[in-house]
Amino acid sequence: MRFLFKTDYEDDIRLFPHSGYVYSYGLLLAVLVIAPYVLSSYLMSQLVFVCIYATVGVGLMILTGFTGQASLGHAAFLAIGAYTAAYLQQFNVPFPVYFLAAGLLTGVVGALVGFPALRLQGIYLVIATISFAFIVEEIMARWESVTNGNEGMRVKTMQLLGTTVSRDGPTFYYLCLAVLVLTIVGTLNLLRSPTGRAFVAIRDSETAARSMGINVALYKVKSFAISAAITGFAGVLFAHKLSFISPEMFTLQLSIEFIIVILIGGTFSLHGAVLGAIFLVMIDPFLTYLKDDMPGVIAGAAATLGAGTERAGHIQDAVAAFASANGLKGAIYGVIIVVFVLFEPLGLYGRWLKIKLFFQLFPLYKRATFKRQKIYVKSERNR
């Protein structure tokens, strides 16, 4: 086990506490950089989605994980970013300009949502953000002169510095990766400075934050704006990746997927946003497998066990019908959330920390190390 011997205040500030971090993250970055030359195009496409979802996850993490303000409206912020890009593209605005404009506009909208949200807490805030998402969805469908209504909008291939950036090429992947890395670095910077600490203070006790001189309303609005802006940037990339956007892509389900990203990954950590994104994007191939191969596999197994051809056929049909049932995806998401909230509230990252500690302490790890304690509920709190 490693003991850090701190000799300078700098030791508490730096992003990489010791050389081990530099090596492991350097290695990870190297792997990600050579990935396009190794992985299949399908996996590359998944990896791009991981980057985009992780960027949104980081944005949502700032708001929900660090400031404690739940939001089920992030699909709407993503939509605003995507539509801004698609709309400005029509006037031959260059990519860097509409990329920044989309982030800025989404940030402003986020701040505007933040103002009415100041008076709301917990479940009421969730309802308010859902309503916001529905309003945005409706606007996208009705404001036909700008959004082309339900027919959706085509997003042209990206032109960057005079070259065409195909949505399947490595350059686009590097761009998404760069946006993700910059977002994470910016967020880490924020978290080690007064603003980030103010966010965490608001999450844990608004009263105490206020009495320490933190303008709670201002910081909540800031948090909304930053979170929305990051999601807006991700929206531009999302639009380019899909090359076509329509209102039905930005539904409540997408917002729930973002919540899953941070919940499964682990609230309170940026690692969680990335792990959650990997989990969510990789669950799709699993669902496809469920739909395409699972019925055959089960029927084959049944036939081998002596069920007879006809009955095996029935079983295959039944399983296929189940696997392609409407809402199966939502149901699976629901089950996953419930399982994680019950058994691993700190998410995948929490699990990873436990595994890491197990090896660090190797023969000394005890089962009770992470036993959850009963915490007394505070009886008298000033809200």
Added chain:
Amino acid sequence: MSYFRAENLSLHFGGLKAVDAVSFAVEKGEILSIIGPNGAGKSSIFNLISRIYPPTSGKIFFEDQDITQEPAYDIAKLGIARTFQNIELFENATVLSNLLVGRHRHSTTQLWQELLFLPSVRAGEKAHRRRVEQVIEFLDLEPYRDKLISGLPYGVRKVIELARALCSEPKLILLDEPSSGLNVEETDDMSFWIRDMKSELGITVLMVEHDMTLVNRVSDRVIALNYGRVLAMGSPSEVQHHPDVVAAYLGA
């Protein structure tokens, strides 16, 4: 003019008069304790001063400035820090970041500078850290720097809350029952710290307290409250022997 002054301060919840036309003054550099039975309105006065509740009527002055209408977050910027009766720490953060939040009123950096973590932000962070370290040394908190609050015992949390208030370098500190939940030894430490705050750091202390030993040891003056009204004001022994105070505690 006195340093801090409350004039006819009242807080009514419907017909209930939690604080009823209370007037008192705190002189610069003194330790003033407020005592009284449960529900006498002691903590309510603190909540009025730190603007968690708006007063029904009355005015509050600090350094000859009317602060009755200031927003809650500006109170700390004026140099008034407080602790809470039921510890309000940031549970899921380390001791160090809790204390650094106390430095918030001294931070000058802008959001965009922080996103890039410019040298000015880094310098500011180090300066804050240095001040926090002084408070850690003052209150003997060295073993706990990197610990999460949620894993610390009550007595330590109580001290950390005091430390967080001190990190904001207040001129006036409001202590809401600093010794509640502490054992005899910890209460002893607390009384030394309170006196040191006055003599070494020059902080004026306004304190709500039930432990009369602590009150007698540290207070310059005492105010006794009951049913939101001032019963007696004066030196600790005067107040304790005041017939109204005896009646309020023991029943007449």
